[in-house]
Amino acid sequence: MKKTIYNNAFTRFTDKEFDEKYALISHAIQLGDTINAKKYRDILKENGIDASDLPSAELFNKDNKIVLVPKRNKFTFIDLFAGIGGFRIAMQNLGGQCVFSSEWDEPAKETYFRNYGEVPFGDITIPATKALIPDNFDVLCAGFPCQPFSNAGLKKGIEDTRGTLFYHIAEILRDHQPKAVLLENVRGLISNDKGKTIQTVLRTITGMGYTCNVPQELIDNGPVSKLKEECAKMVLCAKDYGVPQNRPRIYIVLWKKDLDIKEFLYPETENTKTKVSSILEKNVPDTFTISDKLWAGHQRRKLEHEEKGNGFGYCLFNGDSEYTSTISRRYYKDGSEILIEQPGKNPRKLTPREAANLQGFPKEFKLPDSNTKAYQQFGNSVAVPVVEKVSEQIVKQILEV
Template sequence: MKEQISIDEFDNKKFKKHIGDIDESNRKAVVTHFLHNYHNGVKKHYEKEANKYIKEIVEYKNEEEKLNILYDDAEQYLLFEVEKVPFPTPKDYSFKFIDLFAGIGGFRLALQNLGGKCVFTSEWDKFAQTTYKANFGETPFGDITKESTKKYIPEEFDVLCGGFPCQPFSHAGLKKGFEDTRGTLFFDVVDIINRRKEIGKPVKVVFLENVKGLKNHDKGNTLKTIIETLNELGYEVATEILNSKNFGIPQNRERIFIVGWLKEKNKTFRFPFGIDSEDAVIYEKESLVNIKSTAVGDILIKRPDVKYTISDKLFAGHIRRRKEHKEKGNGFGFSSVNEKTQYTSTISARYYKDGSEILIEQTDANPRKLTPREAGNLQGYPENYVIPVSDNQAYKQFGNSVSVPVIQAVFNEIKKQLL
């Protein structure tokens, strides 16, 4: 059976031609979301359409490839395929969430670790979808701005999370909040929240992450509009800038975290600060026990391939640029660290270009780039997280990602204080 049917065939060009589907982009997402929720109520939400697609592919294969596959067998095999992944949905769960702008599932890993079940995912990048599927068994739905994607979001879930791209809002000044955000990806986030509110099933907690620059973006107008809009929809909001280096990760990565909860709960929210903050000692003593002080050596692998050592030409270029920067008083052009250094600079989605933001010093050789696995370690991804894409794609994906332990520490507080 293995050779006869697989989830990836739902992308197969010949099959697409055969069924002539008009809205084909989300087909694999429908089937995997259905199979992934096979043992719980969420399955129903995707069932009708998924059955139709599975039947179509069974018919197609039987006819075109002269096979004799039964629907039930096909379903069982596909089910096995989505469940044998490294990070399947926990069988017992205490809350449901949706994962927007999901990237490679940094939020999902953290929330699953805390007993959450993901009921819907959206991420339109094909390569990120491949990584997501290899680890969680689900192919994310595509463009979240489209109704043809939004219509698949189940009515009931407790938490909405996502790291949406930061965009300026209009300055029209005539409208306020919600309407001001029209045409941006944040508008789609609030649209989803608003629809749940209107049907009397409000989202309990909104958990967003963004670049630190959001705070002063457009002279503070962007963050102000985000907060006002969430207030308008009935949420209290707390924001905080946290640094990954304080959460057991040897990386200097500052990000803003936005947490919104229903006003009617009449609660406040306190962020965790991690190990380097005095505030932290006052109320997080207990949870800090698990966070260890780290150094770069903790995320390095034993015998990295020589291909990660940078060439003489590239190294000479880095040195030249460093000199030029220094002369202009611009700081350093590249940043090299060794295993004893406490933390690296921030890994970004551009790391694949020349790696200059984080180079590892080597004795008797030019410095080297992080390997993709090390880039994953630097964002707190576990060892068994599968990297099924090229090195360049992997660097982009980890550079774009959240630091998993930070998300987990914040969500742990959300669970304790707000859910």
């Protein structure tokens, strides 16, 4: 029974009923001899699984060839809407220990387990999932979907966010009160619903005892135009931090008011030039070269857009390009946003490993078996080096005060 649970049963997740038990077991193993591990072991015991002699994380990770494990623990964090763990890599590199992870997408959970030896818990909107979060942790990390709030501004509290996924982040912050919060989203969050969405996000969190770089008066009363100007200062682009990709994202950092921190200093822009060649593989198979039909379609659509006076269409790059455009979750469809030139051939798509490189994932990161899933997962991820730069400042300015 135990060998099946520890080894074979983790290879693929198809049994929904047993899925949370995978998460409980793997969390208990990775957290070792801690209070949080005991919580998960007790729950397993209540559900008829003897977890009294789970293997150590070192042995388990060695047997399963897991490579990305923290070497030291300075602080704790939780990984919500975890995807494939971009936040986790950044935080672990700085000495953080992940005490809870949550992700609903099954293929992403498989990739997560392959690399961290941990199965994320499922849907964070379910109260039973929230109940598994440890009582205390230092940082909440989340890249949450951008949704407008239909009744924003009516009550000026957490109730404004009901019906959205952000509401569940707000609930967790209200109930657990970690020292710091790191949220990542598309730059468009600032203008979503004419600025009301970002105002509601900040008003909700600051109303629970947190603060950020945006003045509280703007958060509470606007004007929204000025609020949006302040929020734009939180936008960082991957190409400015060693990643050859034009990927602007907003990184919202908040901290408990009782820490008496006046301002969060975002990492300075790096002056080093990037090159697309740094992420490209050599001897790429011809299977990644796009077909004559697809290439003709790309060129036709681009010409049509140009005639209409807009800039839509495919984007072509080579090794000497400083950076690419933004890779998205839909990259698997036709690769139009990032095509690589090839002498004497049609251009090609990025390989899955190049997609991982473009998001700053380490070389040893294990890819999913499906190319389509790989493109979806990396296109939906954070740029790891940018998150790590922001997280360095969080550790220095908030956690070590």
